[in-house]
Amino acid sequence: MMLGEMSGAGLTLPVMMPLAGGDWSLALLLWSIPVMLIAALVAFMPIANEVEETTQATSQTCQLAPPSTLPRWNDMHVWQYGLLLASSVVAFYVINAYCASVLTSRGEEYALEELIFAFNAMPLLASFVLLAAPNWVGLRTPLAIAAVFAVLGLVGFIFAAGWLSWASALVCGFAATIELILLVSLPPSIASGIAVTRLSAGMSLLGFSLAFICTLVGGYLADWFAWTELALLPALVFMLAALFMLGRKASYPEYQ
Known part of the structure; x- marks a missing residue:
């Protein structure tokens, strides 16, 4: 993938x-x-x-299959993990979608090809890191650290310029991938049987739908206010808000 x-x-x-x-x-x-x-x-x-x-x-x-295979929308865990997943996915959506516009507005379009390639190579690098640390799955601390660095990376890409902005985008891509893999791997590690299906389905639907909507809203706002970087701000706000979904326990509880 x-x-x-x-x-x-x-x-x-x-x-x-x-x-x-x-x-x-x-x-x-x-x-x-x-x-x-x-x-x-x-x-x-x-x-x-x-x-x-x-x-x-x-x-x-x-x-x-019984109806219980469907997500339970009254279950707060589905929303908690789904919002966290959305915060990792939206980091990829907004940078890939608006990188060209942002660099062009700064006169840095010459770096577009290399930055896009390097940014999309970060998931591959992150996957190798997690192959060496499979015990991170289900733990709050690695997920929280990745989420924070994804936010910091997006902040740097929005408000910095030149090489610092490009490096920040790579940090965001790497950290968001760590977060994404940890979250996608979470259901089978804390649930079993049909519960894995319910949780995975709910998380995926929420995560990818909200990430798409957030990216789309950012583009409309950027066009409306004629400020290119504004396209990324809704994603940043969403990612910051999602940090409150990390929870307080050292590991995520068993899901049924």
């Missing part, structure tokens, strides 16, 4: 756009080629009988 994100966001400007002659439509078409090749390989790949039987059994189980 991290390699896909880095490739799509980081290689489009320096590699795909020149190949497409500067045409965004053609660049997207070129990116669709590996996707279609993978889909074709999967479609014609032979599947063992036991895998087919497992798939059929899973399908029947899903059809008979």
Whole structure:
């Protein structure tokens, strides 16, 4: 997943756009080629009988699944973890979405390609860090530290300029990825069975929906007030508010 994100966001400007002659439509078409090749390989790949039987059994189980597999929206844990997830996702959304506009407004558009690539390489680096520290999952302190550094990184990107702003964006990307991975890994570490499905579904729906809305609102405000950096401020406010969702316990309780 991290390699896909880095490739799509980081290689489009320096590699795909020149190949497409500067045409965004053609660049997207070129990116669709590996996707279609993978889909074709999967479609014609032979599947063992036991895998087919497992798939059929899973399908029947899903059809008979009770309503309890749906998120419980009256459960504060769903909202707590969902808001935290949104605060990590929105950091990626706003910097990727508005990096070009921010750099152009500062006369720093020459750094766009390198910054976008480096920013989207941070998730890959962060994933290797967490491979070396799997015991961080479920603990409050690593999550809190990552959340704080993500906020500080976004502050630096908004209010600084030049290399300090670029470095701050990388800090934000790295820290937000640590936060994201810790949160995505949380449900299976504190729950089991259907509870994992309920919690993961609720967190994901809240996290990605709120991050998208927050990014969209920032863009409208930036256009309305003709201030480019304003596009990032709603995300910053949201990330600051989400810090209060971290809780006080050293580890997150078992979820049922």
